[in-house]
Amino acid sequence: MKTKKLPLAFWIFIGLAVGILAGIILIPLEIAGMTGVAFAKSYIKPWGDIFLNLLKFVVVPIVLFSIASGVISMQDIRKVGSVGGKTVIYYMCTTAFAVMLALILASVAKSTGIFSELRTEGLEYTPPEGKSIMSVIVDIFPSNPITPLANATMLQVIVISLFLGFGILLAGEKGLTAARVVDSFNEVFMRIMDLIIKLSPIGVACLICPVVAENGPSILGNLVAVLAVAYVGYIVHAVLVYSTTLGALAGVSPVKFFSNMAPAMMMAFSSASSVGTLPFTLECSEKLGARREVASFVLPLGATINMDGTAIYQGVCAVFIASAFGIDLTLGQMLTIVLTATLASVGTAGVPGAGMVMLTMVLQSVGVPVEGIALVAGIDRVFDMGRTTVNITGDAACAVIVSKMEDKKQARKK
Numbered sequence: 001m002k003t004k005k006l007p008l009a010f011w012i013f014i015g016l017a018v019g020i021l022a023g024i025i026l027i028p029l030e031i032a033g034m035t036g037v038a039f040a041k042s043y044i045k046p047w048g049d050i051f052l053n054l055l056k057f058v059v060v061p062i063v064l065f066s067i068a069s070g071v072i073s074m075q076d077i078r079k080v081g082s083v084g085g086k087t088v089i090y091y092m093c094t095t096a097f098a099v100m101l102a103l104i105l106a107s108v109a110k111s112t113g114i115f116s117e118l119r120t121e122g123l124e125y126t127p128p129e130g131k132s133i134m135s136v137i138v139d140i141f142p143s144n145p146i147t148p149l150a151n152a153t154m155l156q157v158i159v160i161s162l163f164l165g166f167g168i169l170l171a172g173e174k175g176l177t178a179a180r181v182v183d184s185f186n187e188v189f190m191r192i193m194d195l196i197i198k199l200s201p202i203g204v205a206c207l208i209c210p211v212v213a214e215n216g217p218s219i220l221g222n223l224v225a226v227l228a229v230a231y232v233g234y235i236v237h238a239v240l241v242y243s244t245t246l247g248a249l250a251g252v253s254p255v256k257f258f259s260n261m262a263p264a265m266m267m268a269f270s271s272a273s274s275v276g277t278l279p280f281t282l283e284c285s286e287k288l289g290a291r292r293e294v295a296s297f298v299l300p301l302g303a304t305i306n307m308d309g310t311a312i313y314q315g316v317c318a319v320f321i322a323s324a325f326g327i328d329l330t331l332g333q334m335l336t337i338v339l340t341a342t343l344a345s346v347g348t349a350g351v352p353g354a355g356m357v358m359l360t361m362v363l364q365s366v367g368v369p370v371e372g373i374a375l376v377a378g379i380d381r382v383f384d385m386g387r388t389t390v391n392i393t394g395d396a397a398c399a400v401i402v403s404k405m406e407d408k409k410q411a412r413k414k
């Protein structure tokens with residue numbers, strides 16, 4: 001098993017390196033009458049899009065069947081409650097910690113002059129329709145069972161899947177056929193996912209190449225500082241929070257964890273989509289000892305509601321944009337940011353760019369002009385690659401921890 005899996009991680013890494021290199025080489029070139037950047041966008045990006053489409057195609061059935069089969073194999077609604085409770089507590093606490101870390105780092109950057117007042121006249125950013133917190137909550141519940149599947153509205157798919165699992169458990173004898181059907185489809189879609197994952201080295205290369213070609217030169221200037229602070233936040237959070245919680249609650253070493261997670265992390269980095277990376281996150285966390293029924297419940301939920309990286313990005317950008325406008329945030333405003341960024345990250349879809357849209361809500365909550373988003377919008381993808389990597393790493397850490405805790409609980413009962 002091991003010798004079969006290792007080469008894939010290696011090839012994904014090669015794909016990532018080749019994609020980055022090709023992106024850099026293409027910047028100054030002219031090919032077939034167009035710039036290298038245009039070539040990358042027109043002829044390389046589509047192959048990455050095909051790969052991402054395939055992942056998205058498989059993700060709705062995977063989430064639908066895997067959560068339901070996770071619930072069914074727990075056999076007891078109380079156990080689902082126990083796993084769900086631990087998961088939500090871990091997700092919320094780590095996300096709130098992530099925002100606080102981001103605010104501390106960004107405040108240090110501000111007080112040392114790394115973040116400063118910038119020219120803000122003429123900035124324009126039209127936020128897409130704003131969402132209130134209540135409407136985010138209402139939107140979790142589907143009013144019909146088909147549309148959420150067709151539109152891949154993940155929170156609603158999760159609700160459908162939970163109800164499907166609960167219904168089958170409550171139906172007892174009569175639910176057995178449905179249970180077998182769910183289990184069988186779960187297996188079938190897992191196999192389809194394996195096939196798609198085999199394409200990942202090529203997919204990763206084609207996804208990262210146009211991003212590098214496009215963003216290469218524009219990463220310069222003032223934005224280096226805000227990017228650097230966000231990336232320091234991502235790394236400190238991942239190393240500090242996941243290593244300590246995994247060590248203390250699951251007895252898993254950070255080296256083991258991060259080396260096993262490498263394929264999923266590289267996929268997240270190049271695709272900037274937690275949902276698209278879900279198949280990888282599932283595989284890697286099972287290798288780390290997460291139980292199938294727990295991982296298949298915790299991970300799709302995490303890909304949808306747990307976004308520590310997004311929360312860090314929102315905290316850092318809120319302070320950066322406020323200082324660009326010469327606004328000093330008070331402690332009360334900082335606490336508001338912790339609350340809204342934690343909630344905003346729950347409402348953020350696990351797709352590229354979603355975190356920036358939700359940043360609107362965070363800025364509005366503390367009265368910082370949303371036009372400031374224009375300052376960071378151009379390089380959002382570079383933020384997004386890092387935040388998505390942290391997002392899925394947090395999901396996997398939770399799956400491993402909750403699995404080990406459930407194992408211990410069961411061992412105690414025996």
Ligand code: ASP
Nearest residue numbers: 273274310350351354355
């Ligand atoms: N791209 C992120 C994710 O999929 C969400 C975001 O934009 O922050 O996890």
